[in-house]
Amino acid sequence: MKAGLKISIGETKYLRIQENGNLEHVVFKVNGGYILGTFNILTVKGKRIPLLKDYKFFLSFKALQNELKGLNVHVDEKIFER
Numbered sequence: 001m002k003a004g005l006k007i008s009i010g011e012t013k014y015l016r017i018q019e020n021g022n023l024e025h026v027v028f029k030v031n032g033g034y035i036l037g038t039f040n041i042l043t044v045k046g047k048r049i050p051l052l053k054d055y056k057f058f059l060s061f062k063a064l065q066n067e068l069k070g071l072n073v074h075v076d077e078k079i080f081e082r
Helices: 061-069
Strands: 006-009 014-018 023-030 033-044 047-058
Touching (some): 033 061
Antiparallel strands (some): 006 014
């Protein structure tokens, strides 16, 4: 895993990967697949404002895993089975 990455799991079946600085990747599990959104985080007066930079839709978890390998992040599909 890249140095400086912070990973957290939300209650609505999403996974957030924060990089150093102002870049954040969020994986949402949706019916039929997964959405990977990349956000630039703007901080104004102490409040975080996410600005969507890019998004990708994946039909399979394996395709999503291959994309996350580029971030040096390994995620098991069981993480979304809570």
